[in-house]
Amino acid sequence: MPRYEFRCRACGDTFEVNRPMARAAEPASCPQGHDDTVKLLSTIAVTGRGGAGAPTPAPSGGGCCGGGCGC
DSSP, X not given: OOEEEEEETTTOOEEEEEOOGGGXXXXXXXXXXXXXXXXXXXXXXXXXXXXXXXXXXXXXXSSTTTTSSOO
């Protein structure tokens, strides 16, 4: 289940709420009971090994083009 981060405008507390994506736009009350909250935009980094979309390692070697042209 996705986790959404909110910040309370009244007390400044930052907190997380787990809820289905279908309810992502719903407001959330802070743990202190305030209703004036704003959903924060979170960024994630996904790293892994191999598979589609994985970066291809740069060619190694000497020369002007990594040793692939035979110059």
